[in-house]
Amino acid sequence: MKRILIIGTGLSSISLIRYLEDQCLKNNWKLTVADRDIQVARARASVMTEALALDIMNEEQRDHIIENADIVISMLPVQFHLHVARSCLKFGKSLITASYESEAMRSLDAEAREKGILILNEMGLDPGIDHMSAMQLLNRIREQGHTLAGFESFTGGLVAPGSDDNPWHYKFSWNPEKVVRAGSDGPAKFIQEGKIKYIPYNRLFRRTEVIEVEPFGKFEGYANRDSMKYIEKYNLHGIPTIYRGTLRRPGFCSAWNVFVQLGATDDSYIMDNTENMTNREFINSFLYYSQRDSVELKLYHYMHIDQDSPIIEKLEWLGIFNDTRIGLKNATPAQILQHILNQKWKLEPTDRDLVVMWHKINYRVEGDERQRCLTSSLGVTGENRENTAMAKTVGLPMAIAAKLMLQGRITATGACIPTIEEIYVPVLKELREHGIFFTEKEYFC
Amino acid sequence: MKRILIIGTGLSSISLIRYLEDQCLKNNWKLTVADRDIQVARARASVMTEALALDIMNEEQRDHIIENADIVISMLPVQFHLHVARSCLKFGKSLITASYESEAMRSLDAEAREKGILILNEMGLDPGIDHMSAMQLLNRIREQGHTLAGFESFTGGLVAPGSDDNPWHYKFSWNPEKVVRAGSDGPAKFIQEGKIKYIPYNRLFRRTEVIEVEPFGKFEGYANRDSMKYIEKYNLHGIPTIYRGTLRRPGFCSAWNVFVQLGATDDSYIMDNTENMTNREFINSFLYYSQRDSVELKLYHYMHIDQDSPIIEKLEWLGIFNDTRIGLKNATPAQILQHILNQKWKLEPTDRDLVVMWHKINYRVEGDERQRCLTSSLGVTGENRENTAMAKTVGLPMAIAAKLMLQGRITATGACIPTIEEIYVPVLKELREHGIFFTEKEYFC
Numbered sequence: 017m018k019r020i021l022i023i024g025t026g027l028s029s030i031s032l033i034r035y036l037e038d039q040c041l042k043n044n045w046k047l048t049v050a051d052r053d054i055q056v057a058r059a060r061a062s063v064m065t066e067a068l069a070l071d072i073m074n075e076e077q078r079d080h081i082i083e084n085a086d087i088v089i090s091m092l093p094v095q096f097h098l099h100v101a102r103s104c105l106k107f108g109k110s111l112i113t114a115s116y117e118s119e120a121m122r123s124l125d126a127e128a129r130e131k132g133i134l135i136l137n138e139m140g141l142d143p144g145i146d147h148m149s150a151m152q153l154l155n156r157i158r159e160q161g162h163t164l165a166g167f168e169s170f171t172g173g174l175v176a177p178g179s180d181d182n183p184w185h186y187k188f189s190w191n192p193e194k195v196v197r198a199g200s201d202g203p204a205k206f207i208q209e210g211k212i213k214y215i216p217y218n219r220l221f222r223r224t225e226v227i228e229v230e231p232f233g234k235f236e237g238y239a240n241r242d243s244m245k246y247i248e249k250y251n252l253h254g255i256p257t258i259y260r261g262t263l264r265r266p267g268f269c270s271a272w273n274v275f276v277q278l279g280a281t282d283d284s285y286i287m288d289n290t291e292n293m294t295n296r297e298f299i300n301s302f303l304y305y306s307q308r309d310s311v312e313l314k315l316y317h318y319m320h321i322d323q324d325s326p327i328i329e330k331l332e333w334l335g336i337f338n339d340t341r342i343g344l345k346n347a348t349p350a351q352i353l354q355h356i357l358n359q360k361w362k363l364e365p366t367d368r369d370l371v372v373m374w375h376k377i378n379y380r381v382e383g384d385e386r387q388r389c390l391t392s393s394l395g396v397t398g399e400n401r402e403n404t405a406m407a408k409t410v411g412l413p414m415a416i417a418a419k420l421m422l423q424g425r426i427t428a429t430g431a432c433i434p435t436i437e438e439i440y441v442p443v444l445k446e447l448r449e450h451g452i453f454f455t456e457k458e459y460f461c
Numbered sequence: 462m463k464r465i466l467i468i469g470t471g472l473s474s475i476s477l478i479r480y481l482e483d484q485c486l487k488n489n490w491k492l493t494v495a496d497r498d499i500q501v502a503r504a505r506a507s508v509m510t511e512a513l514a515l516d517i518m519n520e521e522q523r524d525h526i527i528e529n530a531d532i533v534i535s536m537l538p539v540q541f542h543l544h545v546a547r548s549c550l551k552f553g554k555s556l557i558t559a560s561y562e563s564e565a566m567r568s569l570d571a572e573a574r575e576k577g578i579l580i581l582n583e584m585g586l587d588p589g590i591d592h593m594s595a596m597q598l599l600n601r602i603r604e605q606g607h608t609l610a611g612f613e614s615f616t617g618g619l620v621a622p623g624s625d626d627n628p629w630h631y632k633f634s635w636n637p638e639k640v641v642r643a644g645s646d647g648p649a650k651f652i653q654e655g656k657i658k659y660i661p662y663n664r665l666f667r668r669t670e671v672i673e674v675e676p677f678g679k680f681e682g683y684a685n686r687d688s689m690k691y692i693e694k695y696n697l698h699g700i701p702t703i704y705r706g707t708l709r710r711p712g713f714c715s716a717w718n719v720f721v722q723l724g725a726t727d728d729s730y731i732m733d734n735t736e737n738m739t740n741r742e743f744i745n746s747f748l749y750y751s752q753r754d755s756v757e758l759k760l761y762h763y764m765h766i767d768q769d770s771p772i773i774e775k776l777e778w779l780g781i782f783n784d785t786r787i788g789l790k791n792a793t794p795a796q797i798l799q800h801i802l803n804q805k806w807k808l809e810p811t812d813r814d815l816v817v818m819w820h821k822i823n824y825r826v827e828g829d830e831r832q833r834c835l836t837s838s839l840g841v842t843g844e845n846r847e848n849t850a851m852a853k854t855v856g857l858p859m860a861i862a863a864k865l866m867l868q869g870r871i872t873a874t875g876a877c878i879p880t881i882e883e884i885y886v887p888v889l890k891e892l893r894e895h896g897i898f899f900t901e902k903e904y905f906c
Contacts, residue, residue, distance in 0.1 A: 202729060202730055203724055203727065203730065208750040209750055209752070211745065211746070211750055212732075212733050212734075212746055213746060213747070213748075213749070213750065214724055214732070214746055214747055214794075215724070215747070216722075216723070216724030216727060216747070217663075218662075218663035218721075218722060218724075219722065219723075219724070223749065244733075276663075277661075277663060277664065278661070278664075279648055279659055279660070279661030279663075279664070282648065282661060284647060285647055285648065287657075287659070288657050288689075289657075300656065301656070301657055301658060301659055302658070302659055302660070302661075303658075304658070304668065305653040305654055305656055305658065307654070349659075
């Protein structure tokens with residue numbers, strides 16, 4: 017009897033657990049879920065599944081539980097994966113995560129090969145489905161002998177039209193902390209027509225492009241950190257344009273930019289006296305002093321926001337000018353902003369989220385001077401606040417990969433991401449059965 | 462015979478060495494200057510002075526040379542001071558620097574007291590003369606029984622009117638690296654009318670105020686990092702306004718802001734292929750791609766610079782649009798920008814620099830409702846590129862303090878900055894003899 021171990025049972029593990037419990041029934045496998053909090057682990061799983069308490073930093077506990085598994089899936093925050101990986105190496109167990117492959121993970125490649133195990137990172141949505149769907153498209157075009165001229169790829173975790181009831185057209189379906197800090201870790205870097213471009217954080221939300229993804233409508237995209245890394249990952253050497261980004265609904269970025277410009281997304285320092293601060297005082301602390309003018313007018317003037325700008329409705333709707341006490345001790349600006357947003361951008365129990373992914377590939381067919389454009393788009397709608405499109409698109413790729421690995425249908429070893437045909441072909445095929453599939457369109461551009 | 466040791470003999474040590482050589486003649490003391498490069502040390506000193514080669518990271522060498530001195534002045538970059546301080550503690554020798562007192566330096570206080578030595582940091586211009594002149598003023602007003610209502614203080618290292626021949630009205634008289642990176646280490650923080658204010662880096666050069674310092678004319682000031690630290694340093698608890706900043710000539714900051722907004726002052730990442738990059742390509746790498754538009758127009762459009770803006774002359778004068786090869790390997794944006802500026806903002810051999818410092822103190826006299834305003838300003842003009850006002854105002858306070866300490870006229874021990882009366886009264890008095898003095902003005906505001 018094969019044993020699957022899932023470590024970390026946060027909200028995003030729901031689809032993963034549901035799929036694997038189903039597979040355990042079909043294949044007579046055993047699923048174990050482990051969490052710091054055994055109540056959380058129990059609540060997430062059926063009676064057929066074993067739930068355990070696990071302190072991940074306790075090596076003995078960790079080793080014991082991993083030794084008893086045949087395959088391990090880590091849903092923990094990224095900083096814990098390496099500990100899990102080391103125990104997996106010790107006992108020769110394969111590991112799957114949905115996180116970016118760190119340098120340290122990468123460096124385990126040789127040892128993993130030697131032990132004959134697969135450490136499969138970046139096996140969620142973004143990173144994950146983006147890699148798999150892009151590689152399938154790119155390889156198809158390459159195999160047809162065409163010449164690639166450009167690759168763009170955008171993903172967004174948003175709110176489905178029926179649940180979209182706020183002027184930002186946005187709710188949190190993903191780690192709010194990462195949403196607030198998005199882009200602040202360094203300049204975005206990409207290449208366009210052979211020219212390398214850098215966008216500093218303070219300009220990121222003003223350098224957007226409009227993207228229409230049928231049938232979901234219009235979005236705006238801002239650049240993700242280092243698109244040029246994907247030249248190596250996708251074997252795109254010599255391609256003149258490569259650009260990866262994040263999707264929001266039109267108007268989001270210019271309003272979000274107000275917080276960036278104010279300094280309200282800064283997570284690098286603790287503000288004074290945040291416990292007694294109100295939302296209004298928080299905003300005012302970034303504005304010049306005035307004896308008479310309102311915080312509202314000072315902000316609009318400072319940010320050159322016209323009286324009829326749609327930004328105003330967005331800002332006021334968030335309640336940033338209210339006299340509500342924040343009540344957080346020793347908080348950074350980013351933590352305070354997140355606290356304010358959490359109350360407004362929270363998914364309600366019946367809200368449905370929306371995941372959108374969109375690739376655009378430009379290429380030329382030999383003997384034809386016209387440039388062709390192939391777009392491929394994915395849209396997944398969630399069921400409710402618990403069964404989100406986000407949890408489904410992050411969890412199912414890992415779950416399917418785990419199944420394929422246990423069935424011996426994935427034979428790769430070492431530290432990998434799912435850009436390998438042996439992985440992406442069967443996983444994408446099965447994702448289609450779960451309603452996760454791309455629609456292509458082609459035209460001359 | 463007392464022995465003075467100066468470690469580090471860069472350009473800014475000229476006035477320091479000159480003053481102490483003169484004191485050595487008068488008092489029959491001995492001066493030793495030590496530098497990594499003995500040729501530099503020799504060139505800087507007279508034949509009466511001993512010049513030595515010193516590898517500061519070589520503990521044995523460092524200990525030996527410090528053991529032989531009675532007092533040590535470190536002109537090294539700030540990261541080396543701690544090594545010097547440890548050797549000073551070992552042999553019971555006092556130490557003077559012009560650098561900000563780090564936490565690590567601060568923590569040597571008890572040990573320095575125990576050993577009976579003085580570790581005197583922040584003994585240059587800014588920090589240095591700013592502390593001494595401010596404390597003298599503030600204490601005078603406090604001793605008169607008045608109530609302090611506000612303290613502002615600005616300093617600038619600029620170029621004297623006769624040598625001011627460029628549209629930025631600026632040349633480097635101080636570490637260019639620090640000028641390029643100024644403000645990028647975190648938000649500026651100050652307090653105005655009891656409200657704490659934060660200015661993020663991306664807004665710093667747009668939140669300036671105009672300051673007139675007679676007879677030098679108009680300047681603009683932008684905020685320095687954390688003004689609130691000075692509440693403790695100057696014993697200003699309860700003061701409703703405190704603001705410290707840097708002076709530039711009007712128009713400098715809005716033009717400099719273009720580089721900040723572009724991301725050209727970022728020192729956190731290495732750009733691609735900088736060796737073969739031209740000035741024009743450097744600027745273009747921060748701008749959107751266009752097949753037809755010029756780099757100039759793209760920049761002006763991106764930054765909302767009008768066709769008749771004085772910013773245009775400043776940018777074009779720097780040659781940022783030229784096809785000049787930069788020729789730096791693996792450089793950060795800040796390093797490239799500094800390289801471009803170095804060629805244009807360099808002091809010529811006969812150029813004279815200008816140091817300006819300006820304090821403004823608001824206070825109330827008991828029984829009088831009117832607020833009074835006392836301004837105190839300093840202006841020092843250099844002689845030429847070598848004997849700069851910067852070197853003089855940084856070096857003389859340290860030199861004078863060293864003399865007073867050797868004469869037993871400063872008895873403080875521990876880790877100090879010159880906010881102590883015993884230090885600032887005699888040092889300011891002697892600085893006056895060297896043409897470094899403040900002019901006061903008082904009015905109702």
